[in-house]
Amino acid sequence: MYVERASRLPGAVVWSRALSGPATAAGPVLPDGCMDLLWTEGRLLVAGPDTRAYVPDGVPGGWAGVRFFPGTAPTFLGVPADELRDMRVDLAELWLPSEVRRLTARVDAATDPVAALEEVALDRAADASPPDPLLREIVTALDAGHSIAATADHLDLSARQLHRRSLAAFGYGPKTLARVLRLQRALALARTGVRFADTAARSGFADQAHLARDVRELAGMPLGELLARSSWLCMALPASGKLPRRI
Template sequence: MYAERASRLPGAVVWTNTPGGPGAGRVLPDGCMDLLWNDGRLLVAGPDTRAYVTGGEPTAWAGVRFYPGTAPGFLGVPAHEVRDRRVDLADLWPASEVRRLRGRIEASADTVTALEDVALERAADAERPDPLLRQVVTALDSGHPVSATADQLGYGARQLHRRCLAAFGYGPKTLARILRLQRALALARDGVAFAETAVRAGYADQAHLARDVKELSGVPLGELLGRSGG
């Protein structure tokens, strides 16, 4: 069973996932990176460009999902270096530090809160995220074209691409596409008909929505939502 709550770290989400039975899971791209805890391991989930299919592991997971663009500064790694990957934190931080943190989390009565504390402490020691990155997310999530977003923020197209690659793991066009997918899923989960979802989320039509969802998630929209039709 999956559950989440707002984190004490602004913009972040703390989540837990306890498998309810056998079978693979599907993590959809959302523009974010996560700090993960699983069976005594600390890992980093890089930004995904396609659905990440889990192996249906029987163990519980916990994570802190950072607001898009903020994790590289907190974790000390450019987002594109961990794109579409799950990386042991000891590959990014000193192994002795990771061992200390693992022991601290394992000894805690509340491992989820202990994991969140690690993220909070790391964020406190890091430079504050560039506020322009949040403006990039806001503009693209509002459906603004990439070129208009670059002009609005005073970036050249190449400069914006470089900034997005380091902060989000991919260029602004891919980020805009992923944010549009998330808008569409939110609408469809609320019961909005697929044709209306397509229009409101910024797709050309329902067929465009269907193609994009299938390419990014690996399954048709109806199957993804457990619905037989739109």
């Protein structure tokens, strides 16, 4: 079972899956612009920003994670997001291995691994610089459906500056980020029963065929099949900063 809650770390949520009770197979993870700090017994990992659906490998088991609002994880990790695009890597590849071993043992030994992982994130964030507030404005503008040119103009950036900042913060350029956020808006509407044609129009797609193509390319299956899979429960990312759920 998947459970999530707001984190004490601003701009993040904490989640867990099958930490107790019978383990269940994990469903694919949809692109959402986020990055995660992950724990499973004996390992700490990082999930980079996805540009396509990610299907977890290996035997199902207990997992915990801290999911960061788009653009905030690179400051925490000390690594540009584009270096981790479409990747899952051991944290020891990014931080001192001796420190990662100590942190892994700390979470492994905790009565509540989820809370222990959150403490790791809080401790690290206390020593890191805060994320550039401009990044949240980029997400807000693109998620509202503004064009890349309008977003750059509003933020007093050139198109090249916007692209460079987006690569380092989100893992891909503003065009891909806007596409990912548009998909999440569409899924949020479609899951409430909005007709696909209306979903396409309200989400910013040219038409229903455009929506269908994007869903197939980003999610790996038709929209109808995607909605039928309850494990693919992704929520839109509104300007309030609420994070999407992904399993």
